[in-house]
Amino acid sequence: MSAMQADSKNPQLKTKDLEELKCWLGTQEHLPPISEEHLIMFLHSCYYDVARTMDCIETYYTIRTNIPEIFTNRDLKRIENQKMLAVLNYIQLPVRDPNGHHIIFHSLKENEPSKYCFSDAARIYFMMADMCIQRDSTSPGTIIVFDAKGFKFGHIIRLNLSLVHKILTYVQEGLPVRLKGIHVLNTAAFVDHLMRLIKPFLSKELQKLIHFHTGNNESIYEHLPKRCLPQDFGGELPTVAELNAGFIVELQQFQDYFKEEERFRVDENKRCNKRKNRNYSLSSSH
Template sequence: MNSKALTPFVKGLKNYPTKYNKDVAEIRKWYDKQVHLPEIDDEFLLLFLHACYYNHDKTKKAIEHYFTIRANSPALFSDRDPLSVKTQNVLEYGNFAPLPKKTAKGYNILLYSLHDTDTSRFVFAEGIKAFCMFNDVRLSEDGLSDGYIVLFDMKGCSVGHFARVTLPALRTYMAYIQDAHPARLKEIHILNTAAFINHVMRLVQPLIQSEMMNILKFHRELPPDEHIPLELYPSDYGGKAPSVRELHMETRKIMESYPYRDWLIRTGEELKADDTKRPKKKSSWGFFGGTDID
């Protein structure tokens, strides 16, 4: 593999599972014929296989969706410098916190919340961009995770935030998370559910596939202990982990520093399909092309 090939694991994948070498070889044989896709290493192929539970057809579809959505949505996937003014704004008002310990089933836990509730700072597309940058870093740091539990804390969210959600960015984000993001999503919990959640769901529900709807749960406070024991939470949620802001700042430092900053910038420019080389067949994601997302 060429040293210029893109990798999802900045520091390399620990404990590479060689028992899947044949699967990787099969996907590599197919991938090398996709002239419109960028050059990636075998660890990238393995990540997609793992996320798709080693189903080859689903893996190929996820790969195609991944690179095509990124190519057709530059507002969300290009200009990924974590030190840019716009991304710094997101990292100031938001919290992206990976919890230090896994669940008993070996699942990683990611918690998202608002640090500053000022709606004037909230730009939905920029928030999604930073969210995807954070998730790329987590995939790199976590390796082949058995699964992810995602917590969205609505405390401090208002109708003003909801009013700033833009449909093109939301549509792209939902397609990406469900059809392209190479991770095993196990549970999604909405904490401190806001009174206007029904209005949110009227907008979002048509974009949610049944598989995701089945793992989406709403809570007035925290999920029951059988999902996540209280001790795993940050200290400001009653747990034993560092505070949300401390965890966020640790992650922010990783994103902003070498080697991740350079990697995020590079992948923003190169980790996408090249439609000029695509076989003459209309892309299923063509309607995203040229969309101006605010």
């Protein structure tokens, strides 16, 4: 049974809510066609709150349309994407935590700041996120593990804060996942500088989800058992290098999806009741 089929048996999923969303979509001519399966995905991520789901859908498509540097050119064969695959590890770990949450892992392969491009790195990160969502769109939750080893001040100065703001708005208000925790391993002094820069963009709810781990990182075991972590961190899974190699093969298998998905964007010429949205400086109709 697929995740969609399983979720259709969830008593929280009500036919009247789906019908309300479909009727609302009929009045939102600027939005692309959205399948019933994707409506269920959005409802699930918003804990079946219809009004919140409408906001999530609006933010999801509007931001993806308006930051093409992240959500276009997603062919892994492109040189800029190849460069980032050589610099960074991107992995959806092959097991879930005890609560059934997916675990996404991200770290550096190459720690030279001049080889790091934030927009290119973010593009592949959200390709990974999209693939994870498509494979299980009604997951009970997602955990992010970020290994800060090798990151330094030189990486921070390569950030575009305007783009960071838009991405964080997308993650907090438009990404259709139930984010359950963010764990930063090998926390170094640069992380304090980074947090001071991005804290104004973080909701109090998201700030509560962030956990920092230092020293031997053993405090991560209070949140994730060793069976959920790579060998590099005292875990029972294969090494980060082995897991990353396998996951990139999986990502390549989604190339047709990434190409097709770029057709689903907003048409601002058809948007009604335009008003300014302070979060991403784009029009919004909700």
